Every structure is written in structure tokens, then in C-alpha cells.
Amino acid sequence: MEQKSPRVTSGADLSVEIAGLRLRNPVMTASGTFASGREYADFVDLSRLGAVVTKGVSPMAWTGNESPRVAETFGGMLNSIGLQNPGVEAFCAGDLVWLGSQDVPVVVNVCGHSVEDYVRVVERLEDEPGVAAYEVNISCPNVDAGGMAFGTSCAPAGAVTAALRSVTKRPLIVKLSPNVTDITEIARAVEGAGADAVSLVNTLLGMAIDAETRRPKLARVVGGLSGPAIKPVALRMVWQVARAVGVPVIGVGGIMNGADAVEFLLAGAAAVQVGTANFADPTSTMRVVDGLAEYCARHGVGRVSDLTGALEE
Amino acid sequence: MSCAALDAGPHPLLERVEVLANDRVAEGVGLIALHAPRIAAAVEPGQFVHLRIATGADFLLRRPFSVHRAGGETIEILYQVLGRGTLDLAGKTRGDVMDAIGPLGTGWDIPDGIAHILLVAGGLGAAPLGMLAERLSARGVAVSVAQGAPTSERLVARELFESVARRVEVATDDGSAGERGFVTVVSERLLQTDRPDLVCVCGPEIMARAVAAQAARAGVPCRVSLERLMACGIGACLSCVVTTSHGRKRACVDGPVFDAEEVCWDGAEVPPRH
Numbered sequence: 001m002e003q004k005s006p007r008v009t010s011g012a013d014l015s016v017e018i019a020g021l022r023l024r025n026p027v028m029t030a031s032g033t034f035a036s037g038r039e040y041a042d043f044v045d046l047s048r049l050g051a052v053v054t055k056g057v058s059p060m061a062w063t064g065n066e067s068p069r070v071a072e073t074f075g076g077m078l079n080s081i082g083l084q085n086p087g088v089e090a091f092c093a094g095d096l097v098w099l100g101s102q103d104v105p106v107v108v109n110v111c112g113h114s115v116e117d118y119v120r121v122v123e124r125l126e127d128e129p130g131v132a133a134y135e136v137n138i139s140c141p142n143v144d145a146g147g148m149a150f151g152t153s154c155a156p157a158g159a160v161t162a163a164l165r166s167v168t169k170r171p172l173i174v175k176l177s178p179n180v181t182d183i184t185e186i187a188r189a190v191e192g193a194g195a196d197a198v199s200l201v202n203t204l205l206g207m208a209i210d211a212e213t214r215r216p217k218l219a220r221v222v223g224g225l226s227g228p229a230i231k232p233v234a235l236r237m238v239w240q241v242a243r244a245v246g247v248p249v250i251g252v253g254g255i256m257n258g259a260d261a262v263e264f265l266l267a268g269a270a271a272v273q274v275g276t277a278n279f280a281d282p283t284s285t286m287r288v289v290d291g292l293a294e295y296c297a298r299h300g301v302g303r304v305s306d307l308t309g310a311l312e313e
Numbered sequence: 314m315s316c317a318a319l320d321a322g323p324h325p326l327l328e329r330v331e332v333l334a335n336d337r338v339a340e341g342v343g344l345i346a347l348h349a350p351r352i353a354a355a356v357e358p359g360q361f362v363h364l365r366i367a368t369g370a371d372f373l374l375r376r377p378f379s380v381h382r383a384g385g386e387t388i389e390i391l392y393q394v395l396g397r398g399t400l401d402l403a404g405k406t407r408g409d410v411m412d413a414i415g416p417l418g419t420g421w422d423i424p425d426g427i428a429h430i431l432l433v434a435g436g437l438g439a440a441p442l443g444m445l446a447e448r449l450s451a452r453g454v455a456v457s458v459a460q461g462a463p464t465s466e467r468l469v470a471r472e473l474f475e476s477v478a479r480r481v482e483v484a485t486d487d488g489s490a491g492e493r494g495f496v497t498v499v500s501e502r503l504l505q506t507d508r509p510d511l512v513c514v515c516g517p518e519i520m521a522r523a524v525a526a527q528a529a530r531a532g533v534p535c536r537v538s539l540e541r542l543m544a545c546g547i548g549a550c551l552s553c554v555v556t557t558s559h560g561r562k563r564a565c566v567d568g569p570v571f572d573a574e575e576v577c578w579d580g581a582e583v584p585p586r587h
Contacts, residue, residue: 035549039566042324042547063561068542070552072374072397077544081551084561228370256370279544280365280373282327282414 012296013303014289016050016271018248019171019196021133023050023105023271026304027261027289030252030275031056031109031135031175032081036095037102043282047103048289050271054095056111056137059120061087065142071208071217076227076254077276078206080142080220083111088124096130105132107173111140115163122164133170136160136195139177139202141224151177151202154189165194173250176200176241178230183237184244191245199250199273200241201234227276228254235267242268242309256284258291265307325414325547326351330364332409333387335402339466341394342437343403350386352415358445359422359538359570362388362415363546366401376402377543377565379441379515380416381470391440391469417546418569421445421513421536429455431509431533432474433500433524435516436462439470441538441569442515450477457507458482461496461516465489480507497523504531511536514573525573535573539564 014025028051034040037052046052064084071078085091091108099106108131112118118136125131138151138160150156161174174190176183178201187198203224208217216222234253242249251269255261256277264272277284296304330349338344352362363375376398382389394403405411423430423445430449432442439460450456456478462468463486474481482499483491492498497520504512504527512528514521515538528535541553541564548566555562556577562568 033545033550039545039547039549043327064551064554067554068552069554070542070544070550072372075371075373077374079544079550079552084551084554227373276373279550280375281412282545282547 012293012301013305014293014296016305018250018271019133019173021051021105021171024048025050025289025292026265026271027285027292028107028250028271028273029053029278029285030273031137033275033278036099037104038095038098040278040282044285049104049285051105051107051132052099052102053107053135053273054091054099054109055085056083056109056140057085057088057091057121058083058111059088059117061085061090066219068217068219071223073206073208073225073229075229076225077279078208078218078223078225079203080218080223082142082220083137083140088121092124092128096128100130106130107133107135109135109137109175110164111137111143113143115160118160119163119167122168126168126170131170133173134164134168135173135175135199136164137175137202139175141177141179141203141205141222142220148177148179148202151186152180154185157186158189158193161190161193161195171196173197173199175202177202178233178237179205184240187241187245191247195247197248197250197270198241198245199252201230201237201253204230204233226254228256230254231260235263238264238269239267239311255288256280258288258295261288261292262295262307265304266309266311268309268311270305270308325417326355328352328413328415330411330413332405332407332411334407335405338391338469342467342469343392343394344381344389345392345402345405346387346389347413348386349388349413349415352413353383353386353388356380356383356388356416357420358448359420359441360416360418361441361569362390362413363417363543364402365412366398366405372397374544375414375546377417377546379538379569381440381443382447382473383444391437391443393437414546417565419567421538421570423449423454423511427454427510429457429507429509431457431459431500431503431507431512432478433496433512433514433516434458434460434470435496435520436467437469438514438516438521438538439474440515442513443470443473445513446474446477455479457503457509459484459496459500459503461485461499461520463487496520497527500524501527504528504533509533514538518578522578525576525578528573536570537573537576538569539571539576540569
């Protein structure tokens with residue numbers, strides 16, 4: 001694949017293949033941190049990304065949770081946005097049209113309160129040529145019905161995956177929750193139900209309190225923890241899942257730079273997603289791409305895909 | 314400052330800014346001057362910058378600050394030390410460098426034809442009104458200011474307002490300057506005596522809400538600048554939403570200035586702690 005970046009001087013082949021999807025590099029955006037990319041276009045050359053993963057899309061508009069929705073914590077942040085989005089029709093008429101004019105694969109994150117909700121979103125998106133793959137959100141901790149409820153036991157996780165498998169031939173990535181006893185069981189269940197890849201981890205359920213006011217910092221009291229604070233947990237889970245399933249693993253959790261991305265690849269990830277880092281520095285994804293290329297050059301790595309699972313134990 | 318100009322306004326910039334001065338102006342309140350030529354050239358009153366104060370991984374998020382004044386290649390920010398971010402900001406000295414995204418947000422968007430405006434500032438709510446007062450006054454608009462604070466020392470930017478406004482009336486909690494009590498006593502009076510065409514208010518949400526109600530009773534349009542906790546500052550993360558009659562809007566890109574009539578105040582939240 002033609003190297004788009006003028007800044008990447010390494011001769012390394014950064015391209016990867018995920019579930020039949022050829023990406024120019026393994027760096028994707030994490031759902032919910034990048035909207036649909038339009039807001040970042042002033043800071044990021046989208047054509048230098050492996051893929052854009054959109055904010056979660058539900059069948060109808062969701063208004064999300066009350067404010068405050070965000071709280072900073074040591075080495076990270078909590079959010080309880082609650083998957084606010086305008087619904088699949090508005091998404092198709094708005095952000096998806098804009099994304100269609102960009103030179104980047106589009107992975108649509110799909111959410112719902114029920115299996116039927118997920119199916120409705122994917123069926124609608126099947127009519128849209130600009131969708132490269134789906135990421136199935138069965139792991140959001142910030143909604144009452146659906147979301148994480150599907151992702152914390154094997155049967156519902158498998159049921160959502162199987163239902164979507166029956167309505168699409170496009171690559172199906174299932175995003176897993178870390179809020180489980182054994183993430184490898186869930187990974188195996190969705191693999192068995194037809195998932196083409198898994199992405200992990202979504203946020204860890206957490207909480208923050210203001211001692212002065214004795215109030216929770218989030219209106220919803222609990223929320224999802226992200227950022228560098230969760231990277232060791234995410235790395236461990238990627239390592240475990242990569243050994244447990246045959247499908248590609250996409251690593252996400254606290255990636256701030258190229259070195260962090262390399263760690264996830266070594267642990268077994270075939271690609272990575274950058275999330276909270278976008279808030280600190282809107283150019284974070286570009287720095288991760290450049291950092292990966294620089295690492296490959298420095299270590300004589302010819303193909304970035306050779307790093308996947310190359311941990312020396 | 315017309316609507317069209319803002320719609321076609323410049324895209325936000327990521328700029329390395331350098332601290333020129335950082336002075337205490339009152340108990341717990343600082344004024345920092347930053348060399349930020351690109352942002353200074355583009356910023357409109359009411360817009361904000363998103364500052365990356367610390368670059369370590371322990372505390373990651375940027376902090377949004379209204380631009381208090383802008384001139385030449387410099388922007389000034391008034392801040393109150395409330396938490397980790399503003400404490401670090403207070404420790405910055407001349408020559409320190411940060412990165413800033415800006416200018417962000419909609420600004421006050423004052424329509425042409427406004428002859429007389431009332432600005433209502435509560436505490437650090439004076440911050441986004443300083444540049445507005447200066448620019449409106451320069452444009453020949455009569456400016457009245459109602460300003461409130463806990464003490465006379467905390468009437469930040471009072472000198473600026475007095476230098477450009479036709480009238481400045483103040484209220485303090487302790488009576489050390491002007492009326493003893495809330496700024497709403499003063500704003501109510503000025504609404505009656507000065508008959509402004511527009512009210513612009515910034516301060517604690519409970520005060521902004523009260524002033525909006527006064528303006529509504531007087532039949533005067535009112536704009537409010539609202540503060541929310543933010544992560545991205547550029548419209549992506551949906552952390553900073555404000556509940557309005559047109560649904561939930563983002564304070565960072567759809568605001569921070571809103572038409573008071575569209576704000577659903579019952580969604581009011583506890584003041585953000587930086």
C-alpha cells in the first residue's frame with residue numbers, strides 16, 4: 001500500500017489486515033473519543049489513520065446521561081456520557097456522508113438496548129456503501145439496559161454476535177468489557193458466534209468522590225475509567241485473549257504514544273485504538289503512527305504485523 | 314462580531330504559547346498573559362482556549378479558560394485556583410510554555426444595531442466580559458456593568474470595566490464595596506434605569522439564571538456564558554452538554570454562550586471544580 005505520510009521515513013510496511021480489511025497502518029480511533037472524525041480534521045490527517053471507529057450509533061436518538069459526565073482521575077478519567085447519539089438515520093445523513101468524502105476506512109460502532117436494536121442498526125447500515133466494518137459495543141458501562149449487560153456473560157454476548165452475523169457479511173468486530181471475571185470466556189463465545197475480530201478493552205467501571213462536597217463527581221455516580229491508568233489491565237487482557245482465540249485482537253486502553261502501541265502489538269494485538277489520548281492532544285493518533293514507524297526503523301522491523309504476539313517470554 | 318463572521322470563523326489552532334507574566338490579582342485569583350499570536354489575532358469576545366497545563370500522564374486533561382483580553386500577540390486569562398489544574402497554572406512563570414487549542418466556542422455574537430448593553434458579572438464571570446466591554450465600547454455601544462463578588466478585592470477587572478463602561482455598579486457579599494448582597498440587586502436596578510437592548514451575563518449558574526429571569530421580565534434579550542467540565546473542547550466527547558429547548562448542546566462548540574431563553578435551567582448542576 002502506498003505510504004501516505006510524508007513524515008514517516010521508515011521503510012517498514014505498516015499495513016495490517018483485520019478480518020479481510022486491509023488497513024494502511026494498525027492505528028484506529030477508539031469509539032466515543034473521536035466523534036466521526038470531523039471535529040479532529042483541523043488537527044489530524046484522517047488519511048493517515050488505519051481506520052476511524054465512530055461514536056456508538058443506536059436505532060433512534062439517545063440523549064445520554066445527566067451532567068457532570070466526566071471526572072479527571074489519577075492517570076485517567078471517568079466518563080458517563082451514556083452513548084448520546086442522533087440515531088442511525090441522522091448518522092447516515094450526516095457524519096457518514098462526510099466520512100465518505102475522506103480517504104479512510106470507516107468502522108461504525110453499533111449499540112442497542114436489545115438484540116433487535118443492534119440488528120436494526122446494522123440492517124440500516126447494510127444499505128450504505130461507505131461502511132467498512134462494524135464494531136459491536138456490548139461493553140458500555142454507562143447505560144442501564146443493553147450495553148455492558150450483553151458483554152458480561154457468554155450467552156447474551158454470543159446471541160448479539162450471532163444475530164448480527166446472520167444479517168451482514170461485513171467484518172464484525174466485537175468490543176469486550178474488562179468488567180468480567182474471565183474475559184477469555186466472552187472472547188471465545190463471540191468468536192464461536194461468528195465475530196471476525198475482538199477489540200478490548202472498553203472502560204473499567206469506576207467512581208470518583210469529591211470529599212469537600214461529599215458528592216460523587218459524576219451525576220450517574222459510576223462511570224467508565226480510561227487513560228494510562230488502565231493500560232496494564234488492558235495489556236494483560238489482550239495478552240490473555242490473543243492466546244485464547246484465533247481471530248485478530250484489537251488492543252485499546254491508555255495508549256498515548258508509539259511505544260504504548262508497540263506493547264499492545266507484542267502482547268498479541270493485530271491493531272490498536274487510541275482513545276483518551278485524543279483529549280489531551282488532538283494529534284495523538286498521528287504521534288502513535290509516527291512512533292510505530294520510528295520503532296520499526298530503529299529495530300529493523302520490516303513489517304509492523306511481525307510485532308503481533310512477538311513478546312519474548 | 315456578526316453572526317456570519319463567526320460562522321465562517323477561523324478553525325481552531327493548536328499553538329505553543331509562552332507565559333509572559335502571571336500575577337496574583339486577588340485572593341486565589343490570577344491573571345496570566347500568554348504570547349499566542351495566532352490565537353490573539355483570531356479570538357472574539359466570549360471564546361475560550363483549551364490549555365494543556367501539565368504534560369505528565371498523572372493528570373491528562375486540558376482546562377478551558379475564557380479569554381479575558383486580547384491584543385497584539387498576547388491573550389490574557391483570569392483564573393481562580395480551584396483544583397489541580399488551576400493550582401499548576403498559578404505556578405507557571407515567565408518563559409514557561411504550554412500548548413493551547415483555540416479560539417474555541419461561539420463567543421457573544423452581538424448583533425449590529427445594539428445601542429446599549431448591560432453586562433452582568435458574578436465573581437470570575439468577569440473573565441469573558443472584559444474583552445467584550447472593550448470592543449463594544451470602541452464600537453460606540455453604551456456599556457453598563459453590574460458586577461458582584463464576595464469582597465471588593467475580588468471585583469476582578471473592575472478597573473477595566475470602569476475605564477470603558479458608561480456606568481459600573483457593584484455588589485459584594487460583605488459590603489466592602491457597593492451594595493451588600495448579590496449582584497442581582499444591581500442588575501435589576503440597571504435593567505430598569507438603563508433600558509439596555511441586550512444583557513450578557515456570566516457567573517455562577519444560580520446567579521445567571523436569576524439574571525436571565527430578570528431580563529425576561531423586562532423583555533430584554535439575554536445571553537449567558539455557561540461553564541461545564543470538558544474533555545476534548547472541540548465537540549467530540551459530549552462531556553460538556555447543556556440541556557436546551559433544542560436538545561442537548563455542547564458548551565464547547567455550540568456555546569459557551571447561549572441564548573438564555575433556550576437554556577433549561579433545571580438541568581443546572583453543581584459548579585465545576587477545576
